[in-house]
Amino acid sequence: MAVPIRIAIHGAAGRMGQRLVALTHVDPELELAAALESASSPVLGQDAGEIAGLGKIGVEITTSIPEHVDAVIDFSVPEGAVAIAGVCAERQIPLVEATTGLSDEQRQVILEAAQLTPVVMAPSMSLAVNLAMKLVAEAGKALKNLPGGVDVEIVERHHRFKEDAPSGTALKFGEIVATEMGQSEHKHGREGMTGQRSQSEIGYHALRTGDNVGEHQIIFGMMGETLEVYVRGHTRDSYAYGALAAAKFVATQGAGLYTMKDVLDI
Ligand SMILES: NC(=O)C1=CN([C@@H]2O[C@H](COP(=O)(O)OP(=O)(O)OC[C@H]3O[C@@H](n4cnc5c(N)ncnc54)[C@H](O)[C@@H]3O)[C@@H](O)[C@H]2O)C=CC1
C-alpha cells in the first residue's frame, strides 16, 4: 500500500477543522500528522479526535508543525493564515489556504509564500461552488452586451458565527462577473433614496441566520426575465472533501499559486 500523505490542520478545533480531522482520520490515503491551534487556544494538549467528536485518535492539539508534513490545510482566521503561510514558505511545505476575510496586505503574504512553496488558495473548496463559478462566467459572457441591460446582484447566506462579510465566495463571484461584464462598482447593501440602479454596479447582500453552512445566489436581472445561479451547501463536508482533494494535489506540485480549478480539473 502507498505511504499516506501526512496532513497538518491549522484551526483544527474550529467548525471546519473538526470535520477535517474526522475525514482525514478515515481516509486511507491520508494521515493526520498534526492538529494545530493558536497559542491561546483553551484546547491545547487535548486529543484532536475528542474535540472532533471521534474519541481519542492519539493526535494532540499543538502549536507547531512536526518534522515531516506533506501539506498544511488552513481554516483559521486571517492572522493565522498569514502566520502559517510564513512557516510554510520558510520550510517549503505545501499549503491549502481556505481562510477568508483577508485584507489586501494579508493576501499579498500568501501570494509571496506561493513563490517559495505550492499553495492552493480558494474562498470555497466546494465542487458545486466551483462549478457554479464556471456557469456564472459563462452567463456573464453571454449577457455582457444585452441591449436592455443586466443587473447583477449577489445574495449570500451563512451561519450567525461567521466573522467576515460578504463571504469570500460572494466576492469571488463578483470578481468573475466584473471580469466578464465590466461593472466598475461593488455596492454592499442598499438603503434610503438610492436613486435608480446603475448597471455599472454589482450589489452584494450578506444574510446571517442560524447554522446555515453557506448559500450563494447570483441573480442576472433583465427586462422580461431573470436568470439565477443558486448553490447551496448541505454540510461542511462539501468544503472539507474539497480541501482534502486540494491537499493531495498540492503535496505533489512545485512552488506556485493554484486554484480549485486546477485541483478539480474543471
Ligand atoms: N474555503 C472554504 O471552502 C471555506 C472557508 N471557510 C473559512 O475558514 C475560516 C474558518 O471557518 P470556521 O471553521 O467556520 O471558523 P471557526 O471559528 O469555527 O474556526 C477557526 C479556528 O481557528 C482557530 N484560530 C484562531 N486564531 C488562530 C491562529 N492565530 N492560529 C491558528 N488557529 C487559530 C480558532 O481557535 C478556531 O478553532 C473562515 O475564514 C471561513 O470563512 C469556511 C468554510 C469553507
Ligand SMILES: O=C(O)C1=N[C@H](C(=O)O)C[C@H](O)C1
Ligand atoms: O465561513 C463559512 O462558513 C464559509 N466561508 C467561506 C466564504 O466566506 O466564502 C466559504 C463557505 O461559503 C463557508
